[in-house]
Amino acid sequence: MNDWQGKDGQMTKTIKGISAPLPLANVDTDVIMPKRFLITITREGLADGTFADLRFDNEGARRPDFILNKAPWTQANILVVGDNFGCGSSREHAVWGMRQLGIDACIGTSFAGIFYDNARKNGLALPIVSHQTRDLLLRFADDDNGAEIEIDLINRTITAGDIDAPFEMDPATQTALIRGRDDTLDSLEHAGAIREYEAGLKSKMRVSVIK
Amino acid sequence: MSRTLYDKLVDAHKVCDLPDGDMLIYVDFHIMNEYTSPQAFSGLDTKGLDVWRPEAHLAVVDHVNATRSNEPHDAASKLLIDNLESNCTRHDIAFYGLGDQRQGIEHVVVPEQGLVTPGMLIACGDSHTTTYGAYGALGFGIGTSEVEHVLATQTLRYKRMKTMRVLIEGDTAPGVTAKDIIMKVVQVVGAGGANGFAVEFAGSATQNLDMAGRMTVCNMAVELGARAALIAADEITETALQGHSHSGRFTYNGESWHSDLEAVFDKEVTIAGGDIEPLITWGTSPDQSVPITAQVPVASDYVTPKAKAALARSLNYMGLTEGQSAQSIEIDTAFIGSCTNSRIEDLREAAKILTGRHVAAGVEAIVVPGSAMTRLKAEAEGLREIFEAAGFEWRPEAGCSMCLAMNDDIAMDGERVASSTNRNFEGRQGRGARTHLMSPAMVAAAAIAGHLADVRDFK
Ligand code: SF4
Numbered sequence: 013m014n015d016w017q018g019k020d021g022q023m024t025k026t027i028k029g030i031s032a033p034l035p036l037a038n039v040d041t042d043v044i045m046p047k048r049f050l051i052t053i054t055r056e057g058l059a060d061g062t063f064a065d066l067r068f069d070n071e072g073a074r075r076p077d078f079i080l081n082k083a084p085w086t087q088a089n090i091l092v093v094g095d096n097f098g099c100g101s102s103r104e105h106a107v108w109g110m111r112q113l114g115i116d117a118c119i120g121t122s123f124a125g126i127f128y129d130n131a132r133k134n135g136l137a138l139p140i141v142s143h144q145t146r147d148l149l150l151r152f153a154d155d156d157n158g159a160e161i162e163i164d165l166i167n168r169t170i171t172a173g174d175i176d177a178p179f180e181m182d183p184a185t186q187t188a189l190i191r192g193r194d195d196t197l198d199s200l201e202h203a204g205a206i207r208e209y210e211a212g213l214k215s216k217m218r219v220s221v222i223k
Numbered sequence: 224m225s226r227t228l229y230d231k232l233v234d235a236h237k238v239c240d241l242p243d244g245d246m247l248i249y250v251d252f253h254i255m256n257e258y259t260s261p262q263a264f265s266g267l268d269t270k271g272l273d274v275w276r277p278e279a280h281l282a283v284v285d286h287v288n289a290t291r292s293n294e295p296h297d298a299a300s301k302l303l304i305d306n307l308e309s310n311c312t313r314h315d316i317a318f319y320g321l322g323d324q325r326q327g328i329e330h331v332v333v334p335e336q337g338l339v340t341p342g343m344l345i346a347c348g349d350s351h352t353t354t355y356g357a358y359g360a361l362g363f364g365i366g367t368s369e370v371e372h373v374l375a376t377q378t379l380r381y382k383r384m385k386t387m388r389v390l391i392e393g394d395t396a397p398g399v400t401a402k403d404i405i406m407k408v409v410q411v412v413g414a415g416g417a418n419g420f421a422v423e424f425a426g427s428a429t430q431n432l433d434m435a436g437r438m439t440v441c442n443m444a445v446e447l448g449a450r451a452a453l454i455a456a457d458e459i460t461e462t463a464l465q466g467h468s469h470s471g472r473f474t475y476n477g478e479s480w481h482s483d484l485e486a487v488f489d490k491e492v493t494i495a496g497g498d499i500e501p502l503i504t505w506g507t508s509p510d511q512s513v514p515i516t517a518q519v520p521v522a523s524d525y526v527t528p529k530a531k532a533a534l535a536r537s538l539n540y541m542g543l544t545e546g547q548s549a550q551s552i553e554i555d556t557a558f559i560g561s562c563t564n565s566r567i568e569d570l571r572e573a574a575k576i577l578t579g580r581h582v583a584a585g586v587e588a589i590v591v592p593g594s595a596m597t598r599l600k601a602e603a604e605g606l607r608e609i610f611e612a613a614g615f616e617w618r619p620e621a622g623c624s625m626c627l628a629m630n631d632d633i634a635m636d637g638e639r640v641a642s643s644t645n646r647n648f649e650g651r652q653g654r655g656a657r658t659h660l661m662s663p664a665m666v667a668a669a670a671i672a673g674h675l676a677d678v679r680d681f682k
Contacts, residue, residue, distance in 0.1 A: 037533065038414050038508045040648045047629045051287065051299040053261035053306050065650055070636075096415025096448065100648060101627075102259060102350045104366035122418045125384075125450035126350055130366035182382060184245040195368070197270065199376045202247055205239040206275075206378055209249050219252040219338065220278040221317040 023190050027116045027137055027163040031153040031172070032079050032088035039093065040100035041127065045109045055108045062109035084158030092149045093120040098127025107134045117163055119170065119179070121146050132185045135192055139163055139170060139179035148175050165190050225485035227386050228453050229421040231478055232361040236344045238378055248381040251343045253373045254329050255282040255316075257307040258629065259348035263370035264310040275377040277315040281338065282307055283329045284320050287629045290591050290618040293321040296631045314374075327594020327621035330354040330442065330562035334434070335596055337467025341456035341480035346373055350445045351562050351645065357437035358464075359456030359480035361421075364445065384450060385419055385489040388482075390426035393496040398679040400572065401436030402564060402643070402662035404428060405443040406502040406512050411494060414510040418448035420490065423482060428496035429454060434463040435568035442563045443645050446509040455481030503549055503675050504647045504660040506537035511647075513549055515665065515677045521545040540649055541657050542637065549675050552659065556640040557588040557615075557670035558652075559663045561626035564643035565593030569663040570601050573643075574609040576667035576681050582614035583673030589616045589632070591624040615670070628653050641669035 049061030066078050074081045080088065097120045098106065107130045110118075117137040131138050141149070152159070152172045161172040163179075165186060170177050181189075188195070210218075226234070238247040255263075260282070267274070274280070284307065287300040295301035304321065311318035319325045325336060330351055333339055341359035345352060348370045355362030369379055389408055408424075422444050424437075432440065437454050444452030456479075500514035513519065519538070522531045522545060538545065543552065559565065559573055570592065582588045590610050592598035598621060601607060607617050618624070625632040626644040628651070634640050636655030643666045644651075647658040659675060668676040 035529075036536075040646075042627075042646075042648045042651050046650055046654070047627055050258055050629065051303060053303060054265070055262050065654065070654075096418065099415055099448065100350065100646060102348055102364040102366055104259070104262075104368060107366070122415055122448075124415065124418060124448060126364050126366055129369065133366065133368035182244065184241070184243040184380070184382060187243040194270070195380055196266070196272070196372045196375050199247060199372060199378060199380065200272075202239055202241075202378075203376075205247070206249070206376060209238045210276075210377075213249075218279075219343075221252075221281045221338065222336075223317045 022192065024135065024192060025164070025166050025190060027090065027165065028160055029089035029116065030084055030087050030158050031090040031092050031149065031161045032085040033150045033153040034079065034091050034093045035150055037094040038096045038099055041098060041103050041106040042100055044098065044106040045103060049109070050103060050105055058105055058109035059112035062113045084156060087158070089114050089116045090161050090163070091115060091118045092146065092153045093118050095121050097123050099124040102126045104130045104134070107131050107136055111136055119146065119149055132188050133195065135189060137163060137165065137189050139168070139181060141170065141177060141179045145175070145177040225483035225487070227486040227488060228359065228423055228455055228480060228482045229361070229384070229386050229451065231480070232342065232344065233383055235342065235478060236361070241380065245380040245382055247378045248344065249378055250346045250373050251279065252338060252345045253280045254333060254345070254347035255280065255307070255370060256286050256329055256349060257284050257303040258286045259367050260310070260370055261303065261306050262367045263374060266368070266371040267374060272375045274314045274316065274374045279377060280316045280374070281333070282311045282316055282318045283332055284326060285328045285622045286627065288321055288620065288622045289630050290620045290622050290624045290632065293620050300630065321620070324595050327597065328562045328565065328623055331566060331593030331597060334358070334438065335594055337464070340464060341460060342478060346379060351442050353444045353449060353452040354438050354442040354562060356441035356444070356452035357434060357454055358460055359453065361451055361453070363451045384421045387417055387420040387422045387490040387492065388488040389422055389424050390491065390493045391424065391428040391496050392426040392493060393428060395428050395496040395499050398501055399499050400662040400664060401432050401439040403499050403502050405440045406504070406509070406660065407494060407499045409443065409446045409510045410502070410512050412447045412492060414446060414508045415448040417444070420449055421451040421453065422447070422449040423453040423488070425455065430457065433459065433568065435566045438566070439563055443509070446645060457481070501662065501665055501678055503665065505541065505543060505549065507540055507647055507649050509645065509647060509660060511537060512660070515549050515675060517549055519543050519545065519547045519549065542639070550677065551674060553639070553674045554586060554641045554659070554669050555638045556634060557582070557586055557666050558625045558640055558642045558644065559589070559666050560591035560593070560624050561644040562593065563645045564663045565591060565597065567597050567600050569643065570597070570606050573663040573667040574606045576664050576671070576678060577613035577615070578609055580613055580671045582670045586670055586673055588614060588670045589618065589625065591618040592621055594621045597621065625652055627651060641666045641675060
């Protein structure tokens with residue numbers, strides 16, 4: 013399904029920028045957004061919390077050896093990441109924080125399911141590539157000349173120097189990222205179907221929680 | 224056509240297909256906590272939306288609350304708790320707050336209150352919602368935007384996953400618990416090895432587990448990346464459902480909640496029950512585990528430089544040396560709690576080890592029952608006396624506590640914890656804290672020995 017002419021004129025067809033290598037496997041949401049930043053009732057103010065224990069030492073000073081603290085990667089808006097990125101808890105704060113830090117995409121071989129869905133809701137693209145492509149991109153990103161990567165969301169390809177590789181992304185996620193629409197409002201257009209489903213529910217399954 | 228249990232559950236809840244390839248699925252029941260729901264309610268407000276069906280939701284306070292008393296320990300946690308209560312009041316949603324006899328860790332409370340039955344679809348803004356698979360129900364974790372979506376529509380956008388069956392065949396040895404079974408599965412399949420899969424646990428070792436054991440297994444399935452975990456409903460499930468006010472029938476829409484005999488899975492994994500030993504984790508990912516009788520790995524166990532470097536990084540964080548024997552690892556703290564292992568059955572197992580024994584000098588030992596009801600039951604059975612006589616601190620209030628240290632139960636930098644929880648990530652129990660995952664009985668054994676110990680030596 014390639015109907016990109018949605019009602020909202022604004023569409024994200026490509027993501028372009030400097031990429032930073034973050035090769036660690038199993039980077040979990042506690043690492044992306046430590047719990048001390050979760051005591052909040054808003055979505056804002058999470059940029060500082062993002063990768064906080066990797067970016068800052070116990071005194072709050074920047075760790076000079078961490079990739080996102082070094083030029084040119086201080087400008088990076090794309091991460092090339094290790095396997096199983098985003099595992100662990102469901103906290104969407106991890107994605108909000110990455111977006112607030114200016115990250116538009118993470119390229120990896122596999123992502124945890126809830127993280128993947130959270131990313132889609134917030135315009136964070138997660139192209140899935142083969143191990144071989146990922147390792148090539150890690151090397152490309154590691155190169156400190158600040159060359160850019162381009163992610164083509166419509167054709168599902170990544171271009172970086174000599175590298176020209178396809179990526180995987182399910183069509184619903186692809187559409188959501190390109191169109192950037194609100195899922196809740198979109199789904200309410202199916203209110204009739206939901207009511208019809210409910211009408212067919214056996215009474216036993218109509219949970220009614222005791223207050 | 225033969226179908227898997229997972230496919231039956233998805234089919235039964237499908238509302239309609241969507242043009243982009245997703246479907247809308249109906250959520251029978253939705254649970255919220257205080258830290259992943261505030262922004263969902265504000266989303267509703269911004270968009271001017273109401274809650275679709277208020278009686279299908281339950282909110283429980285569990286992540287940030289103190290467990291020493293039922294008063295919030297600081298202003299920030301009070302704000303989160305009060306915010307949840309006022310959102311629930313405004314939208315007419317059931318709220319089990321501090322001091323309520325039904326309060327506790329969400330995944331302990333829900334089965335205890337009889338709110339889960341086979342065939343249901345349950346969502347919650349928490350990854351361990353896989354727990355409900357123990358009842359043949361489809362439970363899965365969602366993010367805050369999806370919490371908003373369920374509140375507003377009682378549905379979710381959903382994509383069918385691939386299916387994996389994990390067969391655990393044959394009897395397990397004495398001393399091996401449900402926790403060891405799931406830790407073994409995580410070790411074999413790997414963290415993230417089931418990304419994109421719904422996993423069904425089957426085989427005689429699975430079927431022999433009681434409901435508490437099945438919940439432990441399904442709970443930690445998320446540690447292998449499974450978005451959903453399932454165990455077929457059977458007589459054990461049916462018996463457990465008796466007497467609960469909400470318990471539904473054993474079938475729903477005429478379905479039996481198990482996979483058809485000829486159902487085909489996308490992937491099959493078989494583990495011999497007899498090969499499982501009591502396990503402990505040595506690293507910072509739940510798949511980094513060894514039998515308690517073994518040693519921490521050495522670099523030569525790994526082939527690639529990347530894997531060797533990962534080992535070095537984990538050992539450095541954990542303050543361990545290559546090849547060190549598991550039982551030589553000395554602990555500072557013993558923690559029994561969490562949605563994986565804080566049910567009455569878990570407390571009984573730990574109490575058996577603690578009876579007539581005492582915690583080693585220098586070890587701080589804490590037990591946090593999973594819910595107020597669990598605590599009351601344990602106290603009525605005399606378990607509190609056993610824990611306290613052994614030198615454990617018995618917390619009067621229920622919650623997640625040191626499982627993720629969002630309250631005031633935080634392990635210090637470098638502190639080593641034997642823990643009945645589910646995640647040993649860097650910083651999980653406190654910045655710089657070192658977590659070793661194991662069964663609650665093994666935590667009790669470690670507390671007594673002062674170092675990681677084999678529960679089978681404590682007859
Ligand atoms: S006990 Fe731990 S894993 Fe379970 S819901 Fe609470 S924080 Fe999450």
